[in-house]
Amino acid sequence: MAAPKVRQIKITEDNAGQRLDNYLISLLKGVPKTRIYRIVRKGEVRVNKGRVSINYRLKIHDIVRIPPVRVAHRDDAVHIPSALKYSLENQILYEDDDFIVLNKPSGFAVHGGSGIQSGVIEALRMLRPEQSFLELVHRIDKETSGCLLVAKKRTILNQLHDMFxxxxxxxxxxxxxxxxxxxxxxxxxxxxxxxxxxxGERMVVVSKTGKPSETLFTRLQKFENCTLVKAQPKTGRTHQIRVHAAWLGHPLVGDDRYGETETNRVFRKKGYKRLFLHAHELQFRHPANGQPLTVIAPLPEQLQTLIDHEQ
Structure with a gap:
């Protein structure tokens, strides 16, 4: 295996404005963050031949010196599950030169983290190695399916962040x-x-000392033992819809964190084996051209079939 060499990388529009630490973390996959901070602090990473701080914001045409650092190789990458691979290759809801809207399947985290080696964004990068920039615009829960925005350019990422x-x-x-x-x-x-x-499980609670959170619930259809609703969050707090639904006294079907164990067991026997929460629609103006855009992720067939049987 060839030893890593010093690299001189010219910053393009894709990474202009990004903090140096975030750029290096993205570039040096598999390298611990502590080591990344250390090589910057020691001056092994340089910008335009000079030492910079870890929070330096990159500018277009900057030349970044990357020292010899061994990174994880593609051969060491986590295998992409077939269900996720199929979704990323065949269920793209919208794509242009600026961003992608994925139809994320339930059961997959949007990014790797504690106890999770790889998520949707890591899998997408593996499947599209020619794409120099792919970043999550927002997050949805692992158990939630539906619309997920991924930016292809840093300028678009920043604009979409402002819109969110x-x-x-x-x-x-x-x-x-x-x-x-x-x-x-x-x-x-x-x-x-x-x-x-x-x-040790992360929970979210209703509290006067918490952050303001708003969700509009609209009833679509009542069944004998459940109610289909449209939920439109105005804010984007962790687990917001799930906690607000539980506060109403009507937790989501299949919610093993904020729901009731016995009730979930009853619905599981009927075939509800996942959280019934689906990111159905995104409406916004395209950040590049201002044109109105609506992207819809149809309700997964598994959930639609179960709803049909409730009729």
Missing amino acids: RGDGIQKTYLALLVGQWQRKKQWVNVALRKNVSQG
Whole structure:
């Protein structure tokens, strides 16, 4: 195996404006963050032949010196599960030169992390090695399916981030609530705070000391033991729809974190083996040309079949 060599990389528009540490973390896959910070601090990484801090923001045409650092090879990469591979290759909802909208299947984390070696974004990068820039615009839960935005350019990523922080992107989810929800429409605006349960599992709780959180629930159809609703979050807190639904007294079907064990067992016997939450639609103006855009992810066949049987 050939020893790694010093590299001189010229920064393009794709990475202009990015912090040096984030750029290096993305570039040097498999290298611990502590080592990345160390080689910058020691001056082994240089920009335009000079030492810079880890929070330096890259500029177009900067020349970044990358020292010899051994990184993970593609042969060491985690195998992409067939269901995820099929989705990334055959269920792209929208794509142009600026971004992709994926139809993420349930059961896959959007990115690798604690206990997860690889996620959707890592798999997409493996499948598209020719694409120099692919970054998640937002996140959806591992158990949730549907629309997921991935930017192909840093300028587009920044614009879409601004749109998510404001009112520029309208997100619509389809969710199945336990029981018959009698209201036709309701704004839920209780604050949410991240917490950690005794078992170490991350939980989110309703709390006056939490962050403001708003979700509009609209009833679509009532069944004997459940209610199909449209959920439109105005804010984007962790597990927001799930916690707000539980606060209503009608947790999501299949929610093993905020739902009821016995109720979930009953629905599991009927075939509901996953969380019934689906990112159904995104509406926004294209950040490059301003044209209105609506992207829809149809309800997965498994969930649609179960709903049909509730009729």
